[in-house]
Amino acid sequence: MPLIPRGRRRATTVAAACSLTLALALGSQAIAAPPSSSPSPTADGATADGAARQYEVGGLATRAERTELARTGVAVDEVRHGSVVVTADAAEAERLRDLGYELDALPSTRQAAAPEDYATYEEVLAAVDEAVAQYPDLVSSQVIGQSYEGTDIVAVKISDNVADDEDEPEVLFTHGQHAREHLTVEMALYLLADFTSQYGADAELTEYLDTREVWIIPSVNPDGKTYDTASGEFQMWRKNREPNAGSSAIGTDLNRNWAYEWGCCGGSSDSPSSETYRGPSAESAPETQAVADFVRGRVVGGEQQITTHIDWHTYSELVLWPYGYTYDDTAPGLTQDDADTFAALGTAMAETNGYTPQQSSDLYLTDGTIDDWMWGDQGIFSYTFEMYPTSEAEGGFYPPGDVIDRETSRNREAVLLMLEYADCVYRIIGAEAEYCAA
Template sequence: MRPHLRGGRTTALAALLSLALAAPIAAAQAQTAPSAGPAAGPTQQAELPRQYEVTGPATRTERTTLAATGVSIDEVHARSVVITATRAQAMAVRKLGHTIRQLPAPPTAAPAPHKPRGREFPAGYTNYHTYDEATKEIDALVAKHPGILSKQVIGTSHEGRNLLALKLSKNVTKDEQEPEVLFTAHQHAREHLTVEMALYLLNEFTSKYGSDSRITKMLDSREIWIIPDLNPDGGEYDIASGTFRSWRKNRQPNGGSRAVGTDLNRNWDFKWGCCGGSSSSPSSETYRGASAASAPEVQVVSKFVQGRNVGGKQQITAAIDFHTYSELVLWPFGFTNDDTGDGMTKDEHDTFATLGKNMAATNGYTPEQSSDLYITDGSIDDWLWGAQRIFAYTFEMYPSSFGSGGFYPKDSVIPKETSRNREAVLRLLETADCVYRAIGKEGQYCKSG
C-alpha cells in the first residue's frame, strides 16, 4: 500500500508547534529517574527522554533511517515527524540534516495541600486507572459476572506484578471449540489510554450480555481474551513522580549499562533484530533487548498465546494490540516494505487490508500496512501472524497529534475514545470464525464456509 500520511495537517501542526516549542536541545535539563517498583535494582536511567518535532523526513526510507538513531517515531506527517529521544539521540537526528525542535514537557501534577501518595495520576488525569485500581475493577467485574468472565494470572512482570488474562465467553469455565480473539494493551508505558480501552471492553461485554444482541451472540460463539496491561512496571514508573516521564519501555535492567528497559514491541521472537527496525543500544527508545523474548512480559504473553495452540491448531484467529497515538489501523508486516512474499500471500494481504479498512471506516482511523510508516522488527503483530498465523492488527488510538494531547490526553476523552472502537472490535469478532470472509473466499479457506 501507499502511505496514508496526513499531509494536509502539516502546515497547521508546524504553526501550532512553533508557538509551543520549548528551549532548544542544548538547554534540555538532565533528569534523574530512580526506579519506583517493588523490586527496583540499583541501575538507574540518567536522563528521561523528551519529544521533538523533526522537519524533513518525507519517505518511509528517511523515517527508517531516522529511527535507526535509536529514537521512537510517535507521529508521522508528509514532511515531518514527532519523535521521542534523549539529548544525544536528538543531536544525532540533527546531524542527519533535519530541523529539530524540542516540544513542551509532559504535564506535571498540580500543587496539592497534602503530600501526594505515590503512583497517582496528576490532576486532570485521575480517571485513568493505576495498576492497583484496574486490578480492583477487574476483580469486581469477575465477582459480578462469574458465568461469563474469568481471570487468570499468566505470569509476572520484571518487578513482580501479576500479568492477567481475562476470558469472556458464555461457558467461561470450559475450553470449547470456538474461535478465539485476543485483545492486548499497554506494551508501552506512557500509553495509558490503552488500559482504559481494555477496561471499556470488559465493562461493555459484561454489562451488555443478554441485552445487546451482537454482544450476546459473540460471547455465545467466541472465546474472547483480554490482556489489559503488558507493562505494569513501566506504567507505574511513568506516573510515580507526579510528573509524566514519557516512559516507553519496561523496567528491566540492562547489564553493563545505566540505561533501563526493553521496548517490548521490538522484543518478540519473529524477525527479531532482522531489518534495521529496532536498536541494539540499551539507551535507545527502541532497544530490542539482549535476545528475542528476553523481556519477562513478552515471555509470559508468548507462552500464553502458544498455549492456545490445541492439537496443532492455533485457536486464536484474530487480535488487536492497542497503542497510542496517531489514529491508525495497522497490519503486518513491519519488517519489510513488501506487501506479499515470504510469509504473506496475496489473499492474506488482501484479507488484512480489506478488514483493516473496514474497521478503520468505523472509527475514522487511517488504515495502512505497518511498514508504510517505517520499518519495525520484533513487533507483536509480526509475531502473531508470522509465528502463529493470527490475523493481528495494531490500533493507534486518540489523539491524531501531539498538539491534541499526544501520549497524555486529559481523562475527559476516555469515554468517547474507548467507545469509538466498539464497532471495529465487534466487526473483528464477527469475522473471527473465518477471517477470509472479508474478501469473499470463505469457501476456499474455511471448512464451514
C-alpha cells in the same frame, strides 16, 4: 445459529459501560514511586538533566527517510506530512543534529492530563476481580506470568460457559506494551465493562460471546505503567523496567522483542539506551515471554484457537497490519489473499472509527513486533490500533481524562466487526470456501 447481519449501526451503550467501569475500578493500593533522581519536567517540558522530550524532525517525506531516522534508535511517535515527531533526550537530540537532522523542541503536552486521570494497575486488577465476582459464568481471569519486578500479568476470559474451553474461535486484545500509553489500558477497562454490562441486553454482542471466546490482557507492561505515573508526574516512559547488563540504561522495548524477524531489518536498536532497544535476544523480556507463552498455549490439537488480535497503542489514530519488517505487500508466509484479507478487514474497521488504515511498514520499518509475530509465527490476523489523538498538540501520549469515555467507546464497532469475522476472516474477501470449509 446464524450471525446477526451488520446492516445497521446501533447506538453504543456508553453510559452503562462507563458506570460499570467506575464501579469496578476500586480503590488503589500504595505503589512504589520512581527513584528520587527521576527528573521533573519544567513548564515547557524540558528537564534539568536533559531527559526525554518530544521534537519535530523536518525534511522526512518518505517511508525510507523515516526508516533511516528510526535506525538511529530514536522512537518515532508521530508521522506528519514531511516531518515526524520523536522522543529523545538531550544527548540523542544532539546526536541527531550531528547527523544533519533539523530538530525543533515541542512544548510539553503532559500538563493536559494528570496521572490520576488514568487507572492504576492496582485499580485495573481490582476491576478484573470485581467483574469475575459479579459475572462468574461470563468472566474468569488467570495469571499468565510475572513482569521483571514480579507483578502479575493477567489474562481475562469473557464468554458464555466461561469455565469450559469450548471449540470456538478466540479473539485476543493486548494493551499497554508501551508504558506511557495509558489510554490503551482504559480501552481494556471499557471492553470489560461493555462486554459484561451488555451481555444479554445487546443481541449482537450476546451472540458473539455465545459463539466466541474473548481474551483481554489489560496491561502487558505493568511495571512501566506504574513507573510512568507513580511520582505524580508523567515520566514519558516507554520500555519495561528491566536493567540491561553492562549498561546503566534500563528497559527493553517490548514491541521490538518478539521472536519473528527479531532485529532483522534495522527496525529496532541494539543500544540499551535507545527507546527502541530490542533486548539481548528475542523474548528476553519476561513480559514478552509471558504473553507469547500464553498465545502458544492456545494451540489445541495442533490448531491455534486465537484467530484475530488487536494490540492497542497510542497515538495517531491508525489501523495497522503486517508486515512491519518489509515494505513488500506480500512476503514469506503472507500471500496475496492474506494481504487482501488484512487490508479489507483493517479498512472496514477503520471506517467505523475514522482511523487511517495501512500496512505497518508504510510508516517506517519495524522488526520484532507483536503483529508480525502473531501472524508470521502463529497465523493470527493481528492488528495494531493507534488510538486518539492524531497529534502531540492534542495531548499526545497524555490526553486529558475527559476524553477517555469518548475515545474508548469510539472503537466499539471496530471490535464488534473483528468479533464478527473471527470465525473466518477470509470471508471478508469472499474466500471462505477456500480457506474455512469444514
